[in-house]
Amino acid sequence: MNRIVKTHVLKVNRPFRLDSGDLLEHLDIAYETYGSLNDAKDNAILIEHALSGDAHAAFYHEGDKKPGWWDTMIGPGKGFDTDRYFIICSNVLGGCSGTTGPASINPATLKPYALRFPPITMRDMVESQRVLLSQLGIERLKCIAGGSMGGMQAMQFFCDYPSQVQSFISIASTMKHSAQQIAFNEVGRRAVMADPRWNGGNYYESVSPEAGLSVARMIGHITYLSEKMMQEKFGRIKKDKDARAIFRPSFEVEHYLDYQGISFVKRFDANSYLYITNAIDNFDLMASISSKERLRGEGRGRGRHFDELKTKRGLVISFSSDWLYPPSQAKEIVQLFTGLNVRVSYAEISTDHGHDAFLTDYVNQSDIIRSFLASFS
């Protein structure tokens, strides 16, 4: 099988309405697909990426040495088997890897939106993906799956359009942020905004606030690893033994975080970071699906579409050492969907790899996901 892919961009030239009431005159959606759609068009699976992900979930771009971010899970014979399923992944609305976001050109001013970009929600991300799916001729999804923020989108889509989705998989995720989780995100945002180069979001014609954004990423990375893993990986090992070289990264762990921060700012837009973390903090699945004022989704305000959920399936996976989205929050998801009569299963994978396990511990995840997807048609 040809394992070379490229990112496509769907250009939508009609207004796209957001939860905030704002309209985007034009919308680009970057996406990739793997495998092929069958004749019955019932083998499509939508993969949702996390905060810093993009549409390049698997396979290789021409000339690249590194595959997509979830290549361990997506491919022939893998957890999401491309010999059986047609896999789609798109960059989220508000992102910076091909889909319209704050760094995109505002047609009204012909300059980047910056902070003129309207606030976005998890539901807006999902709605933009539905535009893509309809363009691809896909009316029903076998599954919608994602880790971390990807799990939030998966659950939002599943609850808003149950007649279009057979199942969801939520990995290392939550149905709403706790105060601690909001606090971490806020510190990250403040780091960006405290960088003078951020300049109220207007940095596109000068230098981006790399120092601030890399600090935000460093904080994030601490929450992605478990204490035990950090200790085993770095301990107190010093790379730089020069005693006079204070306030310069000398411990291994400092170098690691430094590297993570620097490599992140090369590929990520600071304003996107603000918009997306804001969407995550404001995500509250229960409130969103039970709100009578919601503008979109099936059976609005009547709760009748919950009947549709009864024949559906769900799979919730958590990791024992994930303290960013701990197993206790996964269990809340399980209880919510069980209460909605969804046939949901829950697996708690034992690992020391913390939140990042959803990207690294693919063997156990693959077994579980493969069995889950094969258990219904």
Next chain:
Amino acid sequence: MYKIPAQNYPVIQQWISAGSRVLDLGCGDGTLLSALTREKQVEGIGVEISQDMIVQCIQKGICVYQADIDKDLSEWKDDSFDYVILNATLQAISKPYRVIEEMLRVGRYAIISVSNFGYLRNRVRVLAQGRVSSHTRLSSSWYDSPVIRFVSLKEFEASLAQMGIEVMDSRFFLPLDKVMRRKWPLYNLLAREGIFKLRKGTQE
């Protein structure tokens, strides 16, 4: 956990009414829940601690939660189920009283099977060989056997009485696949295993 409890399935199937909600604690590979779903159209959920078993349940299309039944039953609301089953698992839990109480909180009825340590062969083995661990049918040793609770049918029934739990029905399994409905004088000596259908007692 054990190989034998297949003999319990017909009894459990008989006790459970069609279309009911069932929670199976320590559901293993989901064989019992599969059968109940097929034969009795139950809405079943299994609870299991082992990841291999979880995968096998998911393969069968069974809803299963990975959890430790000694700790994690508190998440369920009162009366979430019609039946809560503890089949061939009682011997492996560390807080049996708490688990049994929780079973009758989250479900209307509890179905519990008990491997009888008072069974003649077990008594002989202890007396003749001076060994207590080989009765577990897993040929594991005392230090790694999942069986941590040794109980006889008589002791178990005394505990139920003490907890104010009513036995609605019971069956006792003898060698050669014989099943007894009623208690006879030597049941605590001759039955390998018993299974009980329980509910909260009316008088407290």
